[in-house]
Amino acid sequence: MSGLEPIVFLAKGAKVMLTMNLWSCVGLCNGATGIVVDFIFKENRQPPDLPVAVMVEFENYKGPSFDESRPSCVTICPITVSSQSGMHDRQQLYLLDLRGL
DSSP: OTTOOSOOOOOTTOEEEEOSOSBGGGTBOTTOEEEEEEEEOOTTOOTTSOOSEEEEEETTOOSOOSOTTSTTEEEEOOEEEEOTTSSOEEEEOSEEEOTTO
């Protein structure tokens, strides 16, 4: 469904690549690379549950900052994609782990 990877393993310090255009004019475009800084989970949730967001420090990000100590850090939230038939929904992060590439 929409180019989503079936499984994505992420860890703090992992080098990742964004796999869709989120906000191209500030550097959050397909192919942008960064480093995972942290994960945000709902209360009482933890892996293997999907996080609410992944904090990623992108090398070329030039947008507004929510943390002045890390101006190139942004949160990447899961996106829900429906199958063409509309019968299935899938939620995943548009991040690709680059450690094995």
